[in-house]
Ligand SMILES: Cc1nn(C)c(C)c1/N=N/c1ccc(/C=C/C(=O)NO)cc1
């Protein structure tokens with residue numbers, strides 16, 4: 001099993017400032033300066049654990065490149081690209097669109113590297129140079145809509161890669177699973193009317209963007225039914241997620257018969273994340289990855305590429321990221337997660353009736369996938 005792995009130190013230099021990502025420091029309000037929730041640390045620590053664990057030696061290293069204007073415009077408007085270019089030329093940088101997504105001077109170049117990195121990882125999979133791949137990129141992308149960035153996201157890295165390989169390699173049917181804890185609104189909006197791109201988002205109900213990711217958001221026109229949303233209640237653990245996988249994700253992908261599977265892979269559904277209230281552990285992510293590998297083997301010769309998104313606890317996210325990469329690489333002696341007994345041993349992590357109730361609403365909707 002050849003697994004591509006893409007990371008670059010420049011991703012750690014994407015500057016998101018010191019307003020903790022949400023509220024600017026203001027002593028009058030008691031708000032102290034602190035690094036942005038979306039900072040380099042979690043990504044660097046995933047990479048360092050991949051290296052120190054020795055798993056790096058079982059991976060095929062891929063190198064990012066900068067996405068061109070033409071590639072970015074496969075998804076985004078000229079106005080959005082111009083906004084980022086203008087901000088990037090400012091002495092102190094700019095913001096991707098919502099005031100919560102800052103970047104430093106020259107920041108567009110790192111944004112291009114993230115989008116280009118996911119294009120390279122996806123192309124390596126489609127060309128068969130690797131069986132599957134993980135693009136440990138930054139800034140994230142799944143909230144970026146065609147006309148604006150948001151939620152720490154500058155460009156829709158995964159969406160751009162999907163359209164890029166469709167254009168250069170003729171990939172037709174692409175299934176996108178977003179298991180970041182926040183709704184994958186950007187990817188969904190990009191492919192809203194596209195029956196050749198199935199978007200499935202597993203997320204905590206209405207955490208971010210506000211009032212987004214409802215079961216009733218299903219796509220439009222020819223794309224009706226090809227957007228699937230599973231808004232899971234706060235506190236959902238492995239039982240709820242794996243039931244969502246087995247009752248929604250797998251049947252949807254089986255009906256869709258993709259030529260390629262892409263994942264917006266955030267780890268902020270982990271039990272310790274500061275920006276959500278779910279309860280997954282590293283074994284949850286390993287199990288979901290193993291299920292996806294089976295689906296990819298069944299439908300598309302194992303073609304599976306993952307784009308890094310959120311995940312904010314620097315202590316625990318590395319173990320979640322390593323578990324996914326070990327599963328992709330078929331590592332049979334995975335590193336033991338010391339926190340699993342603590343975070344996975346709590347009560348209530350098995351499937352709960354109110355979680356089943358959400359899945360019961362989604363399952364019948366899959367009949368519209370052909
Ligand atoms: C709502 C709201 N209202 N206000 C004032 C603020 C500051 C609000 N939340 N902002 C947020 C909360 C969470 C994220 C997570 C992004 C991520 O990890 N995506 O994968 C982004 C922005």
Ligand SMILES: [Zn+2]
Nearest residue numbers: 180182268310
């Ligand atoms: Zn997230």
